[in-house]
Amino acid sequence: MQAGTSPWSLPLCYLKLLNATENLQFTEEESSAVVIEAATAEENSKNWLVGSVITVTPVDEDFVVRIFRSVWKVKNVSAISELRPNFFLIKHVSAEAKDMILKRRPWVVHNELFSIEPFNPAWRANEYFFTTMVVWIWVHKLPLQAMNSEMVLRLGVSVGKALGVDHWIEGGNMGDFLRVLVQVDITKPLRRCVMLGNGQGKPPSPCPLRFEKLPRLCFFCGLVGHELSSCVTKPADPDERKLQYGS
Numbered sequence: 137m138q139a140g141t142s143p144w145s146l147p148l149c150y151l152k153l154l155n156a157t158e159n160l161q162f163t164e165e166e167s168s169a170v171v172i173e174a175a176t177a178e179e180n181s182k183n184w185l186v187g188s189v190i191t192v193t194p195v196d197e198d199f200v201v202r203i204f205r206s207v208w209k210v211k212n213v214s215a216i217s218e219l220r221p222n223f224f225l226i227k228h229v230s231a232e233a234k235d236m237i238l239k240r241r242p243w244v245v246h247n248e249l250f251s252i253e254p255f256n257p258a259w260r261a262n263e264y265f266f267t268t269m270v271v272w273i274w275v276h277k278l279p280l281q282a283m284n285s286e287m288v289l290r291l292g293v294s295v296g297k298a299l300g301v302d303h304w305i306e307g308g309n310m311g312d313f314l315r316v317l318v319q320v321d322i323t324k325p326l327r328r329c330v331m332l333g334n335g336q337g338k339p340p341s342p343c344p345l346r347f348e349k350l351p352r353l354c355f356f357c358g359l360v361g362h363e364l365s366s367c368v369t370k371p372a373d374p375d376e377r378k379l380q381y382g383s
């Protein structure tokens with residue numbers, strides 16, 4: 137067979153063309169759409185989730201699949217597969233199994249965040265961006281008058297999207313902190329505190345935040361997914377690196 141005449145050369149040419157469909161004029165036959173039955177698609181995918189490891193280092197697909205098959209148990213998960221590099225589709229055996237995995241976020245594998253999102257049947261794989269982390273946050277140094285559900289939710293909203301609060305807040309057994317479940321934006325540095333004003337003219341005071349199951353974090357820029365040694369924004373001179381997020 138001569139060079140350039142392999143059976144795959146023509147389809148590959150088409151694929152390149154189809155990546156720029158705005159330049160093509162489709163024939164009447166090509167324009168005839170095959171419609172996805174919405175109800176069928178939803179029924180087939182109702183127990184699916186998608187996930188991605190948030191890291192700058194290459195991801196070993198087999199390793200991730202092995203770890204989560206073991207952690208989540210075969211009885212809960214019917215399949216985990218990598219659809220494209222670092223994009224995993226997770227099929228659960230039931231709605232309960234799917235909800236359990238969503239409820240116990242964040243999932244951390246070897247110190248890296250495995251970001252998990254609900255599956256959207258209308259989206260393609262490249263429409264997921266995995267820019268958030270759902271995590272319980274402890275808010276410390278709170279005055280007693282601020283330790284109630286309404287105040288906790290307000291504090292959670294100031295950090296991200298507040299999803300829930302500890303059920304025992306109103307029931308006593310409180311320390312000097314409370315917990316709030318928040319969906320935080322991981323494209324920004326992690327928040328270290330919320331400022332709390334007393335409404336009496338005094339300057340607001342910082343209430344430190346502690347994250348449960350915090351994955352790998354850069355102590356210089358405060359972003360999840362890499363550490364100081366691979367930070368692209370740190371100054372070259374070590375003496376100029378003021379570590380604001382840990383040491």
Ligand SMILES: [Zn+2]
Pocket residue numbers: 354355356357358359362363364366367368369370
């Ligand atoms: Zn960094």
